[in-house]
Structures are given as C-alpha cells and as structure tokens.
Amino acid sequence: MDKRLRSILFSLIGVLVFFLLIVWIGGLINPNLQLDETGVLRFVFVGIGLLIVFVIYALTRTSPVWEVGTREVVYMAIGAALYAVLSFLFNGTVFAVPSVSQVALRPAIAIPMFFGYAFGPVVGFFSGAVGNMFGDALTGFGLSPQWSIGNGLVGFVAGLVHLFKDKKRSVDAVLIASALLAALATVIFFVNRNVPNMMFFDPEAGIFGDATISLFAGLSAVVGFVLVLLVRFLFGQNLDVVAAVTWSLLGNFLGIGFAAISDIWINGYPPAVAIVGEFLPAAGPNAIFAAILVPLLVVAFASVQRQTGR
Amino acid sequence: MLVTWRYRPRKSLIQSFDPRAWIIFFLCYIACTVLFWDLRYLLVLFAMALVAVFTSGIKWHEMRRAWLFIGGFILFFSFLTLLTGRGGIELYKEEHIIRRLTAGFTLLGWRPTLVLSAERIAYAVAMMVRVFSLASMTILIPYSLNPALYGVTFRGLGLPDKVAYGMDLTMRFIPSFGRDFQLTMDAQRARGYELEKISGGLFAQVRKLAPLIVPVTIHAIVASEDIIDAMDLRAFGVGPRTWVDELHYRPRDRALIAFGVGMLLVCIALSLWGFGKFWVPDFLLRLAQ
Numbered sequence: 400m401d402k403r404l405r406s407i408l409f410s411l412i413g414v415l416v417f418f419l420l421i422v423w424i425g426g427l428i429n430p431n432l433q434l435d436e437t438g439v440l441r442f443v444f445v446g447i448g449l450l451i452v453f454v455i456y457a458l459t460r461t462s463p464v465w466e467v468g469t470r471e472v473v474y475m476a477i478g479a480a481l482y483a484v485l486s487f488l489f490n491g492t493v494f495a496v497p498s499v500s501q502v503a504l505r506p507a508i509a510i511p512m513f514f515g516y517a518f519g520p521v522v523g524f525f526s527g528a529v530g531n532m533f534g535d536a537l538t539g540f541g542l543s544p545q546w547s548i549g550n551g552l553v554g555f556v557a558g559l560v561h562l563f564k565d566k567k568r569s570v571d572a573v574l575i576a577s578a579l580l581a582a583l584a585t586v587i588f589f590v591n592r593n594v595p596n597m598m599f600f601d602p603e604a605g606i607f608g609d610a611t612i613s614l615f616a617g618l619s620a621v622v623g624f625v626l627v628l629l630v631r632f633l634f635g636q637n638l639d640v641v642a643a644v645t646w647s648l649l650g651n652f653l654g655i656g657f658a659a660i661s662d663i664w665i666n667g668y669p670p671a672v673a674i675v676g677e678f679l680p681a682a683g684p685n686a687i688f689a690a691i692l693v694p695l696l697v698v699a700f701a702s703v704q705r706q707t708g709r
Numbered sequence: 710m711l712v713t714w715r716y717r718p719r720k721s722l723i724q725s726f727d728p729r730a731w732i733i734f735f736l737c738y739i740a741c742t743v744l745f746w747d748l749r750y751l752l753v754l755f756a757m758a759l760v761a762v763f764t765s766g767i768k769w770h771e772m773r774r775a776w777l778f779i780g781g782f783i784l785f786f787s788f789l790t791l792l793t794g795r796g797g798i799e800l801y802k803e804e805h806i807i808r809r810l811t812a813g814f815t816l817l818g819w820r821p822t823l824v825l826s827a828e829r830i831a832y833a834v835a836m837m838v839r840v841f842s843l844a845s846m847t848i849l850i851p852y853s854l855n856p857a858l859y860g861v862t863f864r865g866l867g868l869p870d871k872v873a874y875g876m877d878l879t880m881r882f883i884p885s886f887g888r889d890f891q892l893t894m895d896a897q898r899a900r901g902y903e904l905e906k907i908s909g910g911l912f913a914q915v916r917k918l919a920p921l922i923v924p925v926t927i928h929a930i931v932a933s934e935d936i937i938d939a940m941d942l943r944a945f946g947v948g949p950r951t952w953v954d955e956l957h958y959r960p961r962d963r964a965l966i967a968f969g970v971g972m973l974l975v976c977i978a979l980s981l982w983g984f985g986k987f988w989v990p991d992f993l994l995r996l997a998q
Binding site (some may be wrong): 453467468472475479487507513587687696699703 | 743777782847857871872874875876877878879880881882883885886887890915916918919922923925926927929930931933934936937940941945946
C-alpha cells in the first residue's frame with residue numbers, strides 16, 4: 400500500500416476514532432447521553448460510508464475504473480449539478496412520499512445511477528453525494544450527510560460493473576442479490592404490516608397520520624425488481640441497458656439501505672420502521688425510476704456516442 | 710453558455726472575509742445548528758443568521774424568488790409537522806394535549822383527528838427556526854461567493870485539485886442546468902407537453918418525465934466536450950494546478966475561523982453535558998392544563 404493510500408486510510412480511521420472517543424468521553428461526562436441526540440452520529444456514518452468506498456477501492460486499485468482524468472472531472476460536475484437541479488425541482492414541486500421521514504419521489508435518482516454506470520464509480524459517487532448535498536441545500540431540507548453518502552453509494556455501486564470482465568455474468572449475480580434484498584424488505588413489510596407507526600411514527604395517540612404504508616409502497620421494491628427483470632429479458636440483446644438497470648437496482652438497494660439503516664442509530668427508529676417506513680418508500684420508487692429512466696438515458700447516450708465517436 | 714449566480718461585489722460582512730474563512734465558519738455554524746433542539750439555543754443561532762442576511766447587502770428583489778420558494782417549502786413542512794408530529798416522537802415521549810379535533814367522517818374506516826399538543830407546537834416551531842437558520846446561511850453563499858474563486862477556495866480548504874475543480878464546476882453548472890431545464894420545459898410545452906397535467910399511474914408519470922430529463926442530461930454531456938477540450942488544451946491534471954487568483958488569510962479571517970471553531974467546540978460541549986435538548990415553554994404546558 401503506497402503512502403497516499405495509507406494516509407487516506409489513517410485519516411478515515413482517525414475520524415472514526417475521534418467520534419468514538421466523543422461517545423466514550425461523552426458517556427463519562429453525561430451517563431444519560433444519547434448520541435443520536437447530539438447529531439454527531441451522522442458524521443460517524445459518513446465516515447463508515449467513506450470507509451466502505453475506500454476499502455473497495457483499495458482492494459481493486461489496479462483497475463483502470465479508478466482513473467480520474469479531465470473527462471471524469473467534468474462528468475462528476477455535470478452529474479452532481481444535474482442531480483442537484485432535478486432534486487431541487489422534484490423535491491419541491493412534485494410530492495412527498497408518505498413515510499416516517501422526509502422522503503420525496505425522486506426521478507432524479509436516475510442521474511447518479513446513469514453517470515455511475517456510464518462513467519465509472521468515482522463519477523457516480525461524486526454525482527450522488529455532492530448532488531444530493533447541493534440539492535438538499537437548494538431545497539432547504541437541512542443537513543443529512545449520511546443520506547448524501549447513501550446517494551453517493553447508489554452511483555458508486557452502479558459503476559462497479561466495470562470491475563467485472565464478464566458483464567453478463569455479473570448481471571445475473573446482481574439480479575440474484577437484488578432479488579434477495581427486495582424479498583427480505585418485503586417480508587419485513589408483511590411481518591410488520593399491522594404496526595401502525597410507519598408513516599408518522601406516532602402509534603400511541605391514535606391521531607392524524609397514524610397509519611401503515613400502503614400495500615403498493617410495501618411491494619414497491621418487488622415491483623421495481625420485476626420491472627428490472629422484464630428489462631433484463633426484453634432487452635436481453637442490449638447488454639448495456641441490462642447491465643445499467645440491474646447494477647443501478649443493486650446500487651439503489653445498497654445505498655438507500657445504508658442510509659435507512661443508519662437512521663436506526665441516528666434517529667432511534669426500530670429496525671422494522673427503518674426498513675418499512677423509510678427504506679421501502681425511498682428505494683421502491685427509485686427502483687421503478689431505475690427500470691424506466693436509466694434505459695432511456697443509456698440508449699440516448701449510446702446514440703450520441705455513435706454520432707460523435709467519443 | 711454558462712449562466713452564473715447573481716454574484717456581484719458588495720460592501721457586506723460576508724464579502725469582507727476570505728471565502729475559505731466564511732466556508733469554515735458556515736460549516737461550523739451548520740454543525741452547531743444540528744446539535745440543538747432547544748428553541749432558546751436555536752434562536753441565538755437564528756439571530757446570527759439574520760445578522761449575516763441583513764449585512765449581506767443583497768437586495769430583496771435579487772433574492773425574492775429563492776426566499777419565496779424556500780420559505781414556502783419550509784412553512785409547508787413545518788405545518789405538516791405541526792399536524793402530524795412527524796419526527797417529534799424521537800424527542801419527546803408524552804404529549805400534553807391542548808386541543809383534539811375529530812372529523813365527523815371517516816376515510817376507509819379511518820377517522821381523521823387533529824391533535825394540538827404543547828410538545829407538537831414546540832417541536833414544529835423549533836424545526837422551523839432550525840431549518841430557516843440553515844437555509845438563511847446557505848442561500849447567501851451563491852450571492853456572496855465570487856465564482857472565479859470557487860476552485861481556489863475548495864483547494865484552499867484542503868481538497869485535491871481534481872475534486873476542488875469538480876466542486877467549482879458543479880457550482881457553476883447548477884444555474885446553467887436550471888436554465889436548460891426551464892428552456893427544455895418551455896420547448897416541450899410548445900409541442901403540447903404539459904408537466905402540470907401529468908396524469909395516469911406511477912409508471913405513466915415516470916415515463917412522461919423522460920422528455921424533460923433525457924434531453925437536459927444528454928445536452929449537458931454533449932456540451933461538456935468543449936469544456937473537456939479546453940481543459941485538456943491547458944494540460945489539466947498533468948501536474949499540480951496553479952490558480953489565477955490567490956487567497957491569503959488576514960487577521961480578521963483567522964479570527965472568524967477561531968470564532969467558528971470555538972463556537973462549535975462550545976456547542977459540542979454543551980450538547981455532551983445535556984444542554985440544548987428539546988424544550989417546551991411553560992406557557993404551552995399551562996395551556997394544556
């Protein structure tokens with residue numbers, strides 16, 4: 400491992416140790432301290448997310464997908480700016496999804512997915528993370544850095560397809576992994592279907608908003624997966640389209656899953672609430688956007704590439 | 710053609726500092742704001758944001774659209790929070806109910822009920838003040854930070870050259886793509902496409918968004934070739950980058966950074982000692998009795 404890699408690794412571990420020390424020292428000062436109340440935990444999960452990215456990079460650093468030249472820098476900026484603008488437009492002007500927290504229908508998620516697939520994991524990660532950060536800032540959503548990292552992971556995972564020599568085999572493996580994740584989330588939905596605290600997290604008072612999420616929202620991850628499966632078989636001859644949607648689907652499940660699961664500790668949600676009340680309303684519609692919008696972008700981009708020769 | 714934010718040099722508090730110093734202070738301020746839920750602490754931070762706004766030298770007519778959009782958005786979500794208590798249960802375990810309004814009808818077996826409790830009102834107000842504080846400080850940045858200094862500012866904050874330049878370009882592209890999106894929407898409208906009348910199920914709605922998202926994205930990628938060529942011709946990324954403008958910290962910049970970092974440390978210490986947690990004013994509790 401060269402000096403630069405070591406310094407990045409040590410920096411990330413240093414950040415995590417710093418926050419863990421705050422937990423430890425804070426507990427000594429104030430035994431009743433709940434770390435989630437301090438907001439510090441958000442940054443712990445930022446560190447964990449970055450560490451995940453770094454470990455994958457360190458394990459595959461000889462691959463050319465990690466090279467960042469002029470083209471990648473510009474695409475990073477374009478992806479992030481487009482994601483920010485579209486997030487701003489759709490966060491504010493379309494509608495929020497009934498969920499336990501602030502979740503909006505976000506067709507813009509197709510941007511980091513597409514940029515990750517088309518230009519690699521670095522571009523995908525930057526587009527998702529920085530774009531989400533700017534989009535939230537423009538909308539006035541406040542600060543949710545762990546969700547920015549989660550969005551970054553969506554684009555990052557979509558770009559990992561380029562680490563595999565045989566795209567077709569990778570697609571099948573990714574589909575199986577995605578099927579398992581979608582099934583798991585849906586089973587958790589059905590097991591907790593009658594728990595009336597998935598929308599506004601106020602089960603005791605019997606008041607406005609005290610309801611379960613709808614059946615369609617609960618099944619949306621499976622619906623998204625089925626759509627991707629349809630794309631897999633209908634566009635089987637166009638490997639680019641198939642690979643883009645399947646890897647985007649996995650990126651969506653893992654990235655949004657990371658952010659939702661982090662809220663178990665950050666917001667104190669029970670695991671079922673994090674999965675059913677947050678992950679499904681966000682990741683389910685995202686999967687549908689992946690299945691419909693990403694193929695359109697891939698096809699349009701391929702056409703442009705043919706015309707320009709670049 | 711790139712469109713820029715409405716930056717212009719102004720005699721203002723923000724612009725009297727090095728942009729790096731202001732960004733560091735801004736980040737410290739944001740971190741402080743998210744540490745607290747006590748309205749009294751949040752009001753102190755909100756007052757600081759107001760000082761920054763009123764000394765920014767930015768005229769109301771310049772920021773009107775941004776304020777109206779963000780203000781409307783925040784008020785809407787705060788009202789929703791007030792109605793539902795959404796998110797508040799993380800902070801309080803019991804509610805002192807001031808008034809309960811029950812609808813005289815049911816929807817699919819569910820009877821809409823509106824509960825106004827002391828905790829719910831306090832939480833909605835705290836949420837509104839908190840988000841307004843964050844938005845007020847954030848909204849000033851594009852109006853006050855010289856676009857020519859984006860790159861050197863991020864580089865000066867310790868980001869690698871390529872990431873700093875990526876951030877620079879991102880901030881420059883945002884208003885341009887906003888304009889492109891508007892132009893595309895107008896062009897599609899001229900062809901009979903009406904975003905406001907999007908109807909049908911979820912799949913139909915998503916499919917109908919394609920005439921907006923695909924052209925803007927593909928146009929951005931195609932147009933970027935000129936930028937890539939220009940950067941390549943200037944040997945971007947070949948060696949360490951130099952910047953036309955140089956930034957130098959002055960004593961006032963160091964003082965601002967020290968103030969921001971000091972404020973953050975104090976806020977972290979207060980938070981660790983249990984100060985600044987959710988607080989309900991006594992008069993609201995009395996109303997519930």
